[in-house]
Amino acid sequence: MQESYLRELLKVDEQEIRLTEKQANILAAAIEIFAEKGYAATATSEIAKRAGVAEGTIFRHYPAKKDLLLAIVKPGVLKLAVPVFASNMVENIFNREFHGIDELLRTFIYNRLDFARQNVAILRIVLQEFAFHPEIKMIIEESFLEQVYPRIKQTVIGFQEAGLLKEMPIKTMVRCIVSPILGFIVTRFLLNPDAEWDEAQEVEHLIDFILKGIEA
Amino acid sequence: MQESYLRELLKVDEQEIRLTEKQANILAAAIEIFAEKGYAATATSEIAKRAGVAEGTIFRHYPAKKDLLLAIVKPGVLKLAVPVFASNMVENIFNREFHGIDELLRTFIYNRLDFARQNVAILRIVLQEFAFHPEIKMIIEESFLEQVYPRIKQTVIGFQEAGLLKEMPIKTMVRCIVSPILGFIVTRFLLNPDAEWDEAQEVEHLIDFILKGIEA
DNA sequence: TCCTTTTGTGAGTGATTACTCACTTATCAT
DNA sequence: ATGATAAGTGAGTAATCACTCACAAAAGGA
Structure with missing residues (x-):
């Protein structure tokens, strides 16, 4: 999943959204796994793993899993x-x-x-x-x-x-x-x-x- | 949910299925909660609670949650x-x-x-x-x-x-x-x-x- | 009645969960 | 270069998870 694609998709208001590579990886991994096994069955640790990121990084950007x-x-x-x-x-x-x-x-x-x-x-x-x-x-x-x-x-x-x-x-x-x-x-x-x-x-x-x- | 209704619903083959009251309660509770919040988000402890049954009773009849x-x-x-x-x-x-x-x-x-x-x-x-x-x-x-x-x-x-x-x-x-x-x-x-x-x-x-x- | 089988119990278990935090590293305007 | 802010880390935590097991109660056939 391309970072530019994600940036375009996530742009809700007109304001530009800047995404670091790791942030894009988190989103891409989350989309993949949520789609595969469902939200409730997805562990944040698994998202972090697939995104190549520490688990803490996820919670740096999203206060909770639901966010x-x-x-x-x-x-x-x-x-x-x-x-x-x-x-x-x-x-x-x-x-x-x-x-x-x-x-x-x-x-x-x-x-x-x-x-x-x-x-x-x-x-x-x-x-x-x-x-x-x-x-x-x-x-x-x-x-x-x-x-x-x-x-x-x-x-x-x-x-x-x-x-x-x-x-x-x-x-x-x-x-x-x-x-x-x-x-x-x-x-x-x-x-x-x-x-x-x-x-x-x-x-x-x-x-x-x-x-x-x-x-x- | 009636026990007779459940017995009728669960009858797949022609063989009769006997259900104790507690067994029927487990099924009824599980159906309710699974429908409410989804399978993955449902805890077996919650099913047991709503069914008025010990958690062990569930696993007496179903080897795993998925069963x-x-x-x-x-x-x-x-x-x-x-x-x-x-x-x-x-x-x-x-x-x-x-x-x-x-x-x-x-x-x-x-x-x-x-x-x-x-x-x-x-x-x-x-x-x-x-x-x-x-x-x-x-x-x-x-x-x-x-x-x-x-x-x-x-x-x-x-x-x-x-x-x-x-x-x-x-x-x-x-x-x-x-x-x-x-x-x-x-x-x-x-x-x-x-x-x-x-x-x-x-x-x-x-x-x-x-x-x-x-x-x- | 007594024995066997089925049904039910609930405290306990190790694994996993979402999330925290003190800390390091990178970015960037000045 | 320097200081400030943002991004990233990973060991740690309390809670919760599905599941076990030794045992008790109930049911049923003789």
Whole structure:
């Protein structure tokens, strides 16, 4: 894991984060082991060992083990959620030209697919640990309920008013759209990552499936 | 948690299982705490405490902590997977009379929904722990790949040959069918169990969504 | 009743845990 | 170069961990 990658991932606010080599090693080792065996089953001594660092060094930078987890998960969740409908996505499609729902779905799916591809370990950690740590649950709820859901909702309502989508409660529709996508991402990267995947074909089937299910 | 319920749940083979009150208490306590805080974060001392039992009693019946986990998870997975297309389900629809795919989906969804409702804790444990324990993963893979998947596959092929389903790789189609159902079950019982759910309406939307997405 | 087997006990064990702290080393502005 | 601050160290600590074992109580068959 590259230090520059970590620095970019962990940058939550706009302020730059400086990482010494050892600090980057700690984060990289923690991400690896947390993803492998889970937070609770991971010993700080093991993280220190894999990072090539004294155990005290970890606690120099993170007051407690849980702070290390949050330092990984927090920016992970934010990067996972925030850019979903970011900058040149919804805006492009809505304000400039309209390529249809399938084009929007395609952009959305490939965007999150690529994110998942580059962050499998963190994805795994988030999925595994959010159930047990209220802090993580709160971060997810905040970023999802405040960033992701409203934008999807707004988009869906827009299409609904244009008469392109069938009548369905927004939450139900969002779940119907997100579930198969998440289902694909999870099987693709977590459940069966070693299978041979015809990703383009899968995505097209996915788009067709979702589209048929939601259009008027 | 009732002793009779536990005895029924844990019955994997046909042989009856006798449980003393203390044994039932241990299992009930373990299910509770494992679901609450995860396997690795659960101390055997805590299980003993909540079960009202000496710590030694746990190890009298389960050689190691992991055996206690497996004693809970194994029958849970089997009951979750095996009866999916059991006895009077596929057979009824195929051999006797044909009520259409929607009727099949409806039966399937309500069946698994009711199972989830009665086994939320175990469902949570399985979902949380299978990633870290190869034994659990194997049990799931075996029961899914040998029991569930072939039956769904057979059913799907049947409908496909009748010209009722669109062309799509079987695995992709199964995933497209299962993902939204699982998505609903997970949000219904794990993510947002306290919300007010119009279950019947949700199920009908779900059926309509899936159906439109897969039919020719 | 008596003997055998099963079930239950709880103090005890060594290993491991997250975390501390007095200390050394490196970084950097002046 | 010098002093101040930050980064890094590793032996040490109390608590907790999963698990053991010698023993007691209960159950069950004769």
